[in-house]
Amino acid sequence: MAASFASKCSRVGHSLFGGLGNSLSGLVTTSQEIICNKFLSQQQQQRSFIQMRTVLKVVDNSGAKKVMCIQPLKGRKGARLGDTIIASVKEAHPNGKVKKGKVVYGVVMRAAMQKGRCDGSEVKFDDNAVVLVDKQGQPIGTRVFGPVPHELRMKKHVKILTLAGHIA
Amino acid sequence: MRLEKCWFCSSTIYPGHGIQFVRNDAKIFRFCRSKCHKNFKMKRNPRKVKWTKAYRRLHGKDMTQDSTFEFERKRNRPERYDRNLAEDVLKAIPKIDKIRVSREERHHKNRMKGNKAKLLNEAARELEQGINLVKPPLVLQQDPSLTLPKIKVQVSQQQAEENRPMEE
Numbered sequence: 001m002a003a004s005f006a007s008k009c010s011r012v013g014h015s016l017f018g019g020l021g022n023s024l025s026g027l028v029t030t031s032q033e034i035i036c037n038k039f040l041s042q043q044q045q046q047r048s049f050i051q052m053r054t055v056l057k058v059v060d061n062s063g064a065k066k067v068m069c070i071q072p073l074k075g076r077k078g079a080r081l082g083d084t085i086i087a088s089v090k091e092a093h094p095n096g097k098v099k100k101g102k103v104v105y106g107v108v109m110r111a112a113m114q115k116g117r118c119d120g121s122e123v124k125f126d127d128n129a130v131v132l133v134d135k136q137g138q139p140i141g142t143r144v145f146g147p148v149p150h151e152l153r154m155k156k157h158v159k160i161l162t163l164a165g166h167i168a
Numbered sequence: 169m170r171l172e173k174c175w176f177c178s179s180t181i182y183p184g185h186g187i188q189f190v191r192n193d194a195k196i197f198r199f200c201r202s203k204c205h206k207n208f209k210m211k212r213n214p215r216k217v218k219w220t221k222a223y224r225r226l227h228g229k230d231m232t233q234d235s236t237f238e239f240e241r242k243r244n245r246p247e248r249y250d251r252n253l254a255e256d257v258l259k260a261i262p263k264i265d266k267i268r269v270s271r272e273e274r275h276h277k278n279r280m281k282g283n284k285a286k287l288l289n290e291a292a293r294e295l296e297q298g299i300n301l302v303k304p305p306l307v308l309q310q311d312p313s314l315t316l317p318k319i320k321v322q323v324s325q326q327q328a329e330e331n332r333p334m335e336e
Contacts, residue, residue: 119169121184121187123190124189165194
């Protein structure tokens with residue numbers, strides 16, 4: 001994640017300091033990153049993939065509350081809406097099916113990064129949320145909270161769709 | 169395919185355009201372009217932003233109630249396909265558009281009605297005050313019709329004699 005962040009910073013840096021790039025190349029990389037950081041925060045908030053170390057909210061009643069992604073299955077840069085990830089439970093309800101420290105599979109339910117739909121529009125959600133599943137793809141919990149995207153139908157997670165309250 | 173309305177500016181969103189934002193309470197906000205999306209992220213109220221339809225309708229700049237708007241209401245029940253009905257609808261759409269546009273123009277004309285009289289009044293006043301910009305003072309003196317009637321002030325003969333030594 002640090003590597004990708006640094007590469008992104010350097011990309012922004014190149015666009016910023018176009019003419020001065022040659023003279024600044026000799027500078028220490030940390031100072032350049034700080035300058036890039038400031039510019040990024042003043043600009044748009046860039047949403048990106050769900051990758052290693054991304055903390056996601058759990059939106060079912062499986063017992064876990066927060067989960068950290070340790071591996072996105074499929075995808076070079078990371079997981080998007082509707083993809084499965086391997087995650088480690090960081091925070092859990094005291095009496096739940098899933099305990100803290102357990103390694104679980106999850107299906108990304110809501111992603112802050114926009115996903116393109118087949119009609120050309122794009123959808124984005126408010127936060128990153130996940131539903132815990134087992135290796136076969138069946139949900140561990142029995143309820144799902146919050147809106148759920150259509151994309152799950154294509155990925156054959158029909159069971160989760162039936163548990164959903166709202167389908168976005 | 170469905171033509172949506174932008175949440176911020178109320179313009180139609182054609183397929184392939186815009187971003188859809190789903191909030192965690194399952195409310196969907198559709199934006200026609202990033203301008204509206206960015207304004208939304210800045211938490212601006214569309215009723216206070218001058219170029220939106222919401223502002224214009226609220227402040228009486230555009231028509232609010234009209235029977236032509238009934239045709240564009242959202243109907244959630246899908247109609248059974250009937251070729252004749254579809255043909256009639258396709259023929260009716262441009263007619264309704266024409267009527268709506270002519271009614272909007274009439275509304276606009278009504279709104280701008282008092283302007284001409286106001287402009288004429290202002291022009292007359294300006295002419296009265298700044299007539300020296302239009303014609304030189306000599307001409308004004310010679311032609312009494314161009315100036316305002318002069319008020320005569322009586323000066324006694326004794327005062328005129330006293331002033332003569334001071335002029336030297």
